[in-house]
Amino acid sequence: QNQTPSYKTINRFRVNPKTDALLASLFIQFHSQCLEQSLIDDTKVEANANKYTFVWKRNIQNYETKMNENSTLLYQELVKNKIVPEIKEDRDINLTQEEIDLIGTHLDKEIEDLTNQMNESKNVETRRIKRKTRTEIKKCRKRIGEYSERKNKYRYQQSILKDRNSYSKTDHDATFMRMKDD
Incomplete structure (x- = not known):
């Protein structure tokens, strides 16, 4: 239970040669699922809309x-x-x-x-x-x-x-x- 990974564990995961390929594969899968669900349609939403448009x-x-x-x-x-x-x-x-x-x-x-x-x-x-x-x-x-x-x-x-x-x-x-x- 209340255990946290050490910085060595995180670093070993980060520098592992298989990690890059794994993350790229995960990103592609996530992106394709979002496209299937129509969550991505190239719409851009700006957080700080232009206040002075008048x-x-x-x-x-x-x-x-x-x-x-x-x-x-x-x-x-x-x-x-x-x-x-x-x-x-x-x-x-x-x-x-x-x-x-x-x-x-x-x-x-x-x-x-x-x-x-x-x-x-x-x-x-x-x-x-x-x-x-x-x-x-x-x-x-x-x-x-x-x-x-x-x-x-x-x-x-x-x-x-x-x-x-x-x-x-x-x-x-x-x-x-x-x-x-x-």
């Missing part, structure tokens, strides 16, 4: 407002530095998707022009200045590209929301209610 209308509006402010500031800075031509007269209105894409096109053209000027220039100092300018414009181009993607994303989310306040990322018809501990 999208809230207020968050979309807040993020979009902040993004619009940042894109307008970037546009004004680019116009002030004469990197892109002025696209619209009224600076208080948010940039549309087409205007953001147009700014991106102007920045791409400016980057290409600077690259050509760098390749043609023989003066090291001039090339260094052009490279620094091109780096700054590339950073602006990357930000404009991100703004364009986010604008599309927010427009898509708004189309799913319609007049609701929230929706689930996994089931667009589902609506959420906040819990007190959420």
Whole structure:
């Protein structure tokens, strides 16, 4: 009764050459029995389901407002530095998707022009200045590209929301209610 095997006994079993074949055989038998009983059907069950699968209308509006402010500031800075031509007269209105894409096109053209000027220039100092300018414009181009993607994303989310306040990322018809501990 109350006897426990020593560590030597367990180790002898573990290192025995027959153990590997025995365990492999047992695993195959167990797996085939589970398949016969329809216990294994390649279904994956996640223990920690994604808690944050919902999208809230207020968050979309807040993020979009902040993004619009940042894109307008970037546009004004680019116009002030004469990197892109002025696209619209009224600076208080948010940039549309087409205007953001147009700014991106102007920045791409400016980057290409600077690259050509760098390749043609023989003066090291001039090339260094052009490279620094091109780096700054590339950073602006990357930000404009991100703004364009986010604008599309927010427009898509708004189309799913319609007049609701929230929706689930996994089931667009589902609506959420906040819990007190959420």
